[in-house]
Amino acid sequence: MPISRRTRNAVKSRPKAAVMAGLVIGTMAMSGCGPAEADNSLTWYINPDAGGQAEIAQKCSDESGGRYRIETSLLPNDAASQREQLARRLAAGDTSLDIMSLDPPFVPELAEPGFLAPVPDDVAQATTENVVEGAIAGATWKDELVTVPFWANTQILWYRKSVAEAAGLDMSGPVTWEQIMEAARAEDKTLGVQGAQAESMTVWVNALIESAGGSIIVDPEATAQTVELGLDTEAGVAAADVISTIGKDGLGGPGLPTQDENASLIGFQGDSGSFMVNWPFVFPATAGAVEAGTLDQAVLDDIGWGIYPRMSEDQESAPPLGGINLGVGAESDNPELAYEAIECIVSVENQAEYFVTNGNPPANTEAYEDPRIEESFPMADTIRDSLQLAAPRPQTPFYNEVSTGIQQRWAPPADVDPDTTPETSSDFITSVLRGEQLL
Amino acid sequence: MTSAIPAKTTTASPTEPGPKLDAGKGNGNGRGRKPRIQYSDRARAERRLGWILAGPAFVVMLAVTLYPILQAVYDSLFQFRLTAPDERAFIGFENYAVILTDPVWWIALRTTVFITVVTVVVELVLGFALALVMHKALKSIRGPLRTAILVPYGIITVVSAFAWFYAFDINSGYVNNWFSWVPGIDENLNWFAQGGTALFVIMASEIWKTTPFISLLLLAGLAQVPDELTEAAKVDGATWWEQMRKVIIPNMKAAIMVAVLFRALDAFRIFDNVFIMTNGAYGTEVLSLLAYRQSISRLEIGLGSAVSVLLFLCVLLICFVAIKLFKVDLAGSTGGK
Numbered sequence: 001m002p003i004s005r006r007t008r009n010a011v012k013s014r015p016k017a018a019v020m021a022g023l024v025i026g027t028m029a030m031s032g033c034g035p036a037e038a039d040n041s042l043t044w045y046i047n048p049d050a051g052g053q054a055e056i057a058q059k060c061s062d063e064s065g066g067r068y069r070i071e072t073s074l075l076p077n078d079a080a081s082q083r084e085q086l087a088r089r090l091a092a093g094d095t096s097l098d099i100m101s102l103d104p105p106f107v108p109e110l111a112e113p114g115f116l117a118p119v120p121d122d123v124a125q126a127t128t129e130n131v132v133e134g135a136i137a138g139a140t141w142k143d144e145l146v147t148v149p150f151w152a153n154t155q156i157l158w159y160r161k162s163v164a165e166a167a168g169l170d171m172s173g174p175v176t177w178e179q180i181m182e183a184a185r186a187e188d189k190t191l192g193v194q195g196a197q198a199e200s201m202t203v204w205v206n207a208l209i210e211s212a213g214g215s216i217i218v219d220p221e222a223t224a225q226t227v228e229l230g231l232d233t234e235a236g237v238a239a240a241d242v243i244s245t246i247g248k249d250g251l252g253g254p255g256l257p258t259q260d261e262n263a264s265l266i267g268f269q270g271d272s273g274s275f276m277v278n279w280p281f282v283f284p285a286t287a288g289a290v291e292a293g294t295l296d297q298a299v300l301d302d303i304g305w306g307i308y309p310r311m312s313e314d315q316e317s318a319p320p321l322g323g324i325n326l327g328v329g330a331e332s333d334n335p336e337l338a339y340e341a342i343e344c345i346v347s348v349e350n351q352a353e354y355f356v357t358n359g360n361p362p363a364n365t366e367a368y369e370d371p372r373i374e375e376s377f378p379m380a381d382t383i384r385d386s387l388q389l390a391a392p393r394p395q396t397p398f399y400n401e402v403s404t405g406i407q408q409r410w411a412p413p414a415d416v417d418p419d420t421t422p423e424t425s426s427d428f429i430t431s432v433l434r435g436e437q438l439l
Numbered sequence: 440m441t442s443a444i445p446a447k448t449t450t451a452s453p454t455e456p457g458p459k460l461d462a463g464k465g466n467g468n469g470r471g472r473k474p475r476i477q478y479s480d481r482a483r484a485e486r487r488l489g490w491i492l493a494g495p496a497f498v499v500m501l502a503v504t505l506y507p508i509l510q511a512v513y514d515s516l517f518q519f520r521l522t523a524p525d526e527r528a529f530i531g532f533e534n535y536a537v538i539l540t541d542p543v544w545w546i547a548l549r550t551t552v553f554i555t556v557v558t559v560v561v562e563l564v565l566g567f568a569l570a571l572v573m574h575k576a577l578k579s580i581r582g583p584l585r586t587a588i589l590v591p592y593g594i595i596t597v598v599s600a601f602a603w604f605y606a607f608d609i610n611s612g613y614v615n616n617w618f619s620w621v622p623g624i625d626e627n628l629n630w631f632a633q634g635g636t637a638l639f640v641i642m643a644s645e646i647w648k649t650t651p652f653i654s655l656l657l658l659a660g661l662a663q664v665p666d667e668l669t670e671a672a673k674v675d676g677a678t679w680w681e682q683m684r685k686v687i688i689p690n691m692k693a694a695i696m697v698a699v700l701f702r703a704l705d706a707f708r709i710f711d712n713v714f715i716m717t718n719g720a721y722g723t724e725v726l727s728l729l730a731y732r733q734s735i736s737r738l739e740i741g742l743g744s745a746v747s748v749l750l751f752l753c754v755l756l757i758c759f760v761a762i763k764l765f766k767v768d769l770a771g772s773t774g775g776k
Contacts, residue, residue: 018493037476065716084736087521091738109522110522197718236753254629256629257629257633397522400738404732411720435518435742437541437543438733
């Protein structure tokens with residue numbers, strides 16, 4: 001019988017099988033650990049860019065004369081996934097998190113439980129000199145610098161000169177949301193805003209509320225149980241009014257409910273483009289499209305820029321603030337070395353170089369003096385001025401809940417009602433924070 | 440040609456090794472209710488071989504499925520946020536109370552059930568048609584035909600989700616352009632801006648991708664139906680429809696039920712398509728995404744574990760209903776023990 005012969009063989013070779021199983025399990029267990037690393041190597045978790053951070057890492061490693069060697073490790077594409085990965089690694093006590101590129105809204109969440117190594121005083125001093133105020137605010141938690149500002153982003157108002165001219169809008173000074181809505185309506189064009197249920201919605205809502213003199217969170221340092229929201233205020237209602245009008249009157253076009261920054265850029269470059277609020281990547285992206293032959297040079301020539309629109313004529317706007325800060329993990333084996341490397345990374349020279357090659361604006365105002373910047377980014381002055389006015393998104397350890405709650409209740413724009421949305425969204429987020437509701 | 444036609448084609452093949460040979464009159468799916476069986480030496484050796492072969496896999500299964508399930512059940516009794524490890528507190532079944540009293544859960548459950556029912560029914564019909572085509576195809580084109588039908592199933596779900604998303608996207612999609620002659624579709628239709636149209640695309644993508652799986656299972660079922668039966672029916676003058684209804688379908692009931700059960704379990708846990716196309720926006724939230732949002736995005740391990748446990752219970756319920764009420768015979772048609 002072939003079966004029983006096989007059985008006997010199997011029984012006889014049981015020790016062999018056990019050895020095999022041990023080998024397999026051992027290999028599986030060992031593959032979890034990476035190769036042993038030299039003492040002076042630092043891992044820098046970077047967000048995807050055009051290769052600029054890897055270049056800076058190489059440059060600083062070379063300049064350190066062998067004191068340290070920075071290796072970069074790529075994080076996921078979007079900010080939310082980057083946060084998920086970093087938060088989980090930090091909570092698990094991962095010692096490889098020497099340097100991290102962090103989106104500012106997520107800094108408090110990581111700083112509050114002590115996941116970040118404290119910034120040494122001399123480093124804090126050296127890396128905040130001449131840095132725009134918004135970027136410092138975004139790097140701070142409970143009046144203490146917990147991360148180092150690297151580059152700072154802001155949205156500006158982009159417009160098609162032809163449309164502004166036809167609508168008789170004077171673009172030499174600041175304009176209001178009312179004016180650009182009126183111009184788009186009169187010229188039968190669409191506004192480039194971000195109406196998708198995504199982080200860009202929170203960016204928009206926050207900028208409108210801050211521009212109207214309010215704040216999404218009244219007391220950022222409160223606990224989840226006691227936090228007080230500023231959505232259901234005059235500023236919140238004014239913001240809802242703008243979003244709802246754009247949605248209901250179709251001023252954002254049919255794509256508005258799913259429109260993020262990239263989608264609004266595509267619309268802006270098209271025939272119905274008029275005004276758009278968006279990040280500076282717009283310019284290199286459009287110039288690149290012209291170079292690649294997919295877009296007319298005339299479109300690029302027709303593009304103008306200015307400061308983010310105001311909510312009312314007599315009150316300065318508070319444009320959105322973004323960017324990247326550098327943090328050091330509390331469990332890092334080499335925090336001193338990491339901060340030494342960070343000082344090199346955020347040098348004025350590196351920030352200017354990063355702007356020119358990757359299009360990410362410096363947090364340090366001094367970097368804007370670099371002559372190469374004026375050449376490749378004619379709107380650099382506008383960006384710098386905008387950064388000085390910019391307001392960060394709510395600084396709270398519960399940013400994810402607040403932001404997701406706003407996204408769920410303020411999108412699509414056509415469903416926003418100034419009479420009810422501020423109140424219902426405020427109640428919703430509060431009860432989620434108290435643990436009474438799912439998100 | 441033998442005239443002995445098996446009354447039931449779903450029982451285990453008699454050439455299989457196992458205690459059944461010696462136990463003789465086991466009821467096929469016996470679960471140890473019958474009196475103790477005296478095994479022969481040979482049967483005992485075979486049982487041992489069975490354990491040696493399946494044991495390691497069984498241990499790995501325990502480690503990677505049972506342990507996480509128990510951990511999730513345990514975690515679900517706590518209020519526990521990953522970024523506030525010091526505030527972890529035992530709260531009993533409070534997480535479950537929060538979830539089950541929240542309309543968000545019930546709406547997500549409704550959406551999930553809707554997607555499951557629609558996709559499984561459509562896939563079953565389409566899959567059966569494809570299985571018939573594959574079964575009846577001429578020998579010369581059988582290979583290429585099966586390959587062609589199986590291609591969608593070989594594509595990674597995330598990739599197919601992106602492909603469908605970009606096809607229907609209002610900015611980059613071509614669907615609005617190609618199908619503008621269909622009433623209701625024009626260049627301004629934003630498929631992902633409202634629940635109805637978004638769910639349509641999600642389900643279409645799901646159906647496109649997994650129909651081959653169902654048709655493959657059904658093809659195996661079709662192959663099990665003895666030709667003698669259909670020939671006999673033909674001789675008796677049965678029409679094509681009568682052969683189908685009276686002979687073929689009843690004889691492959693087990694294969695159909697297994698296909699339905701597997702796909703229903705799969706469809707109920709739908710995640711990738713929704714995550715990529717809408718991320719749960721505008722009424723497309725499903726249970727897996729809800730669990731993901733609580734435990735991965737919010738880092739609320741307690742609440743998220745509770746959602747996962749409830750999701751797991753739903754899946755168990757589907758299994759129970761299928762196996763007990765519809766009597767799906769998993770062992771018979773898959774040729775296992």
